[in-house]
Amino acid sequence: MRVLVIGRTGQISTELLARLPAAGHEALALEPPDFDMTDAAQVAAAFARFRPEAVINAAAYTAVDKAEDDQALAFAVNGTGPGLLGEAAARAGVPVVHYSTDYVFAGDKPTPYTEDDAPNPAGVYGASKLDGERRLHAAQPRAVTLRTAWVCSAHGNNFVKTMLRLGRERPEVRVVADQHGAPTFADDLADAAVALLPRLVAAPAGDPVFGVFHLSGQPFTTWHGFAAAIFEGAAQRGQPAPKLTAITTADYPTRATRPANSRLDCSRAAQRLGIAAADWRAGLARCLDALLPVTKESTR
Template identity: 50%
Template sequence: MRIVVTGREGQLAHSLRAVGASSGVDIVCLGRPQLDLSEAATVSAVLLGTGADVIINAAAYTAVDRAESEPEKAHAVNAAGAGLVAQAAQRLGVPIVHISTDYVFDGGWQHPYREEDRVCPLGAYGASKHDGELRVAAANPRHVICRTSWVYSPYGQNFVKTMLRLAGERDEVGVVADQLGSPTYALDLAEALLRIARRVLDEKVVDEKAADTPLFGVFHVAGGGQASWADLAEAVFAASASSGGPSARVRRIDTKDYPTPARRPADSRLDTGKLQERYGIVLPDWRASVGDCVSRLLGARAGTGSSSSASP
């Protein structure tokens, strides 16, 4: 099985390479400048020559706050670009697995969101991702749109790495405690996506009947359990301290105490029951996974002999 992944430098692409290497899956990761979703001419020209069995579109404009001042750039990648990738997959005759986000919801329902719940993004980033979902679905009936949330990993820039860096600089860190979500370890997500890819390849359907196939459509793919950002920070510091790494006290603050250009959903927990029902996939609880992530990051620091090697 050859899986072509867009977004070569992202957390998920790194995680897919790591998981694929141990699973015997051929993972080909593509990114800029060779493949730039904001440059339409590069998309089909590159993807049509890859020999992909499945395409995972993990490329995204993820600067949530900056998107408020440059929405056209977010839209070019997350919406128009995503649609172009889905079109290329359709021309190749292969399924597309497209990564979306909990930010398509406004966070006001106070229960874990199901796939059929009303979409109402609060900002430019979420709006661009929702538009991308619509374009992917319209371009390729054989689509699996995977909404995920609060992704962290040993790679790239993410909340867990930021907390470890801050713990090495100060004794106390103020962290938002009134936003709830589903923290998701990118390595767990990568394993789930490989299982999804295998299943959709085994599903022999013609395009016009794809919409009736239970393996296609929108799915929520996120870590088990729930947390606030403060809960996640406390777990990071506890895991680090137990391994002799840096730790800090968490000062729980409200969203209003940490203003940002983009509004965040107050409660974007994702219900993953459909994923379990259709695919039999349940991601591990975030509390176990965050320990593995911290252990890997501390091991990387020790291996390089530099306390700054794991910084974003």
């Protein structure tokens, strides 16, 4: 089928553009400066030109701290954009897959968040993403939103790459240990969307396949625990292993508030979509294999 992908160079879109053709689909990827998803005329023109049979929105404004001072752009990209895509998709009669975030929750719940929990974002980024969810589903009921967290891959900028860089530059790395969640690898998120497409195209509005679902990695850990796994894997591949020190959120202040609890209950996605939370440790191994060259020391 013809799949319109919003985003071309991001972590998830990069993985989608490798997987969609392999699954027999034709993909057209659009992103700035060639395409503005906040412009209704450009969105309509893209649909008219490509005539997609499904849409995957993997684009977002993700500068969490900068969003606090750049609210207009964050809400345009994360809120208005998905709404316009939903309107165009509804007119064309095609389903949409959209990626959202754990930041729609403040992170003050003591247990994992379910889809039935009321969103309560603590910052602009989360509020803008929640706005996009609501606009999309109001415009196109035949849509799936996959809320995820802690996305990493061998592409773009992410926590894995930051830790590897710091491990090469510093003898000690300090990482927050009181924020809980689960890393999620972009290839797993892309696989989920590709697997869903045939079912979404065939399903009518009201089918339980549509709606908001949580999909992140498993098992739960902390940023400190994730960093420890990264450095262990890097050491196995012949890379430096710095001293890793646990710190608190208060020790590392940021412009925007980070959720203390980013744990997402993914059981609904497993039950309704047949997509289980992937083990992030396997994803990390794939990522490190792609990023780190094999050395003689690492193979001894």
